Amino acid sequence: MNTQSGAREGADGTVGKALQIMDIVADAGRPLRFSELQAASPLPKATLYRLVQTLTSQGMLVYDCDRQTYTPGLRLVQLAHAAWRQSSLAPIARPHIDALSAEVGETIHLAQLDRAQVLYVDKRNAVRPVEMYSQAGKVGPGYCTGVGKAMLAHLPETERQAAVRMQAFYPHTPNTITSVEALEAELETIRTEGVSFDREEHEPGIVCIAAPVLTPGGRVLGALSITTAGPAGLEGLARHRPALLRTAGEIAAAAETWQFPS
Amino acid sequence: MNTQSGAREGADGTVGKALQIMDIVADAGRPLRFSELQAASPLPKATLYRLVQTLTSQGMLVYDCDRQTYTPGLRLVQLAHAAWRQSSLAPIARPHIDALSAEVGETIHLAQLDRAQVLYVDKRNAVRPVEMYSQAGKVGPGYCTGVGKAMLAHLPETERQAAVRMQAFYPHTPNTITSVEALEAELETIRTEGVSFDREEHEPGIVCIAAPVLTPGGRVLGALSITTAGPAGLEGLARHRPALLRTAGEIAAAAETWQFPS
């Protein structure tokens, strides 16, 4: 049961439909029977059936013939490894995040924007480092997280408006921003301040400070956040502001330098 | 009827072609220009172009318009998160692997079979880590790794033969098995022994002991290995055999019990 149906644009062609099926299976979070899949998909039975067969033979879905259920296939894990390595900031940012983690001793998130949603691509726990896909790969809302707001704030005008309009504005807590106007005002503030705060807007008791990772040209690459618990934590986090901004700058610089050999 | 993953068949339909493109981009390991993609793909220019556009608009590829290059998209990371959580052994096996790791203090891998190849789905580093290739999400060869041979050995007859025939048999080291016959003989041995060894067959200086994770019915779920460095390490590893087999059994039991709520 998840989330705002989101703006998956008019699925183009067969490939779009196939990916739509993948989304359904992934969102379900459990093995799905064919009938359940059919209920969740607008596609007619026969069409869905053929598509699912194709995906299965391609290793994108796995079919458990005992239970007659479908789950996402391992081929995805393989592809995603490449995606994570290449087009996420995570590998570049890793050393800098490690350093920041050691310095502040709090939980750190690195996120990027994926179609108006926050996609966490790396995480460092206060206690011990985290294994790859257990946390990375999770998506979150853009309008009520520190990283989300930091990235939205620095998007170009038109993109930002489109992204803002796509937000769900579900009131997770009493502090959640629930209107386009309020969010735009907050984003304005964030642009002048340089950092954003999550003041228990997503989860009660959880606060964070976040900063965008920007190219010299001002393009948003991602965002970085330091999280802690308790409303009293905010002042403590403000203290980390210089370190956070410095690290975000370092990551931006590293990303800029980063060139693949040809 | 049979839905078990076959080979990388002649791409069925548009979806197959699209995924083939994804593979190319992922395998490249760096941003690709359109012309490079075209060179690596059998598809005609116009067809490829449309397909790539579709994939980009679907978030499966990311287009960097400054550099005119394509990289795998973040949507993959999101989908893979679901795949890893649901259809890999990793989440189920985690506590058992942690325990084994603490007990033996060496590098541990958990792998599954994906179209005759080894897919590493989890990894625990040794206290003093041995530097080597492999990470969660990475693929490796089946015929010259401990986990690969352990899984191949316990595949049903026909599937095993098909999988064995698909191996590359590239001689990574002087110890690499390089023929179907030799591999089949080794697999036979492994079936009677219950565990398999990698005697520097893949990387010089790296050895491991591996055991399959099997259902009570004998179906292969995955494999588990303990790795160490140096040819002298083999005897040391043999000492861990009971712990390895016990852990593999525990994981199998946990997987069997594991039922999704309905």
Place this chain on the structure above:
DNA sequence: AGGTTTGTTCCGAATAATGGAACTTGATCC
């Protein structure tokens, strides 16, 4: 048994993918 739900196959119709060729764009080189 009979009724009901779920999974699989068929096949004519129609849509969506195809790919050769023509057309931009923007470098590079007389």
Place this chain on the structure above:
DNA sequence: GGATCAAGTTCCATTATTCGGAACAAACCT
């Protein structure tokens, strides 16, 4: 500057693929 060449993009008639209603098979109740 103008010619040359390659990379990237668009066009469009053809054809192969996909579509999906409906029939079929199989399991699953009571």
